[in-house]
Amino acid sequence: MSPSSITPSRWCPTPEQVMILEEIYRNGLKTPNATQIQHITSHLSFYGKIEGKNVFYWFQNHKARDRQKLRRKLYKQLQQHHFFMKRQRFDDDHDHHHFFQYFLPHHDPQLLPQLPSPSSLQRELGEEEAATEVEGGGGRRWLGGDDGTTVAEEDGETTCGNGSLRTLELFPVRGSWVKEEEGTSGNGGWGN
Amino acid sequence: MSPSSITPSRWCPTPEQVMILEEIYRNGLKTPNATQIQHITSHLSFYGKIEGKNVFYWFQNHKARDRQKLRRKLYKQLQQHHFFMKRQRFDDDHDHHHFFQYFLPHHDPQLLPQLPSPSSLQRELGEEEAATEVEGGGGRRWLGGDDGTTVAEEDGETTCGNGSLRTLELFPVRGSWVKEEEGTSGNGGWGN
DNA sequence: GCAAATTAATGATTTATTCAAG
């Protein structure tokens, strides 16, 4: 509610600053020391007001959230049991159809174990306004890829044979990842 | 064996499938796991031929290109100096009561290998510019100095005189600064 | 109007990072 003309109560990084910080972070600097912080600060001050403590906190927070994110991901993937992924190639035949085939263990993937309720999971996956690489899901592997060569059986279409156009309906896939309150909340009150 | 049935070398999604996928994506599912891919696939197969890997790839690509798009936008707005400086205050800036030290395990101040790479931003912009400015007659203005303070010849944006952002070159932090973004097979400017 | 030629989109693969476990 504070008018835009007053002092910001806290540091407002400019896009450039954020970008550069992320770049630095991605390049491997997770915990800058004092010298590095000074250096970064002086460089970033070119793009806007910034202090050393901002840089320091930024790295602290970023690292923490990164770990949190990864931990959650790992946790999720552990609940899906242990998958194996195998990739096979079939370029010997007429078609060079390299394709992957992932398959699940003996367990039924359908029933997610004691996973945090799917709804909450999808809430975690909630819409991301920025491109801040939020992502959630666990593993990806093809299910029932079977012979793999199921790409045949054409119709007469030379291009893409997509003749079957029916009604377009959004289906709830078990309601696990479709927002239940879908629709009005454009922003989606996801909690990360 | 049938010459008439040309096997499509790749999946061609129907409009319905694309629409549904986008809806799902917009709803927050960025990286579906195996189960979700399964569900999506089976439901989408109603509208046309589709496999799990198609769904998987779709999400991967969509997410990546979404991110790419946003990043590009940011870069563009960055290079256009079209940013406002945050409100500046000069009172409680430098030394406040937040006495905190950058207490970090002296991890070696400057063991960072020097690496004078141009920043990724520049590469991005370079590509953009190169794409529009075909080597017709212009000169490379940004190739001048690598100091970064080459305040350029832009119009008078008298916001905060922050200006030039041509060579966003930071100090060596670790690893390479060359990374990131784009390279649309154009093979235009600098390669990767 | 139409195809060949060219360009833009996008599906599919490969390569590099990343964190953490062993």
Next chain:
DNA sequence: CTTGAATAAATCATTAATTTGC
């Protein structure tokens, strides 16, 4: 220090759009 697991980035490849000459 090495390895496993899982991407995300980069890249390759093919389809659709479009441009262009006739």
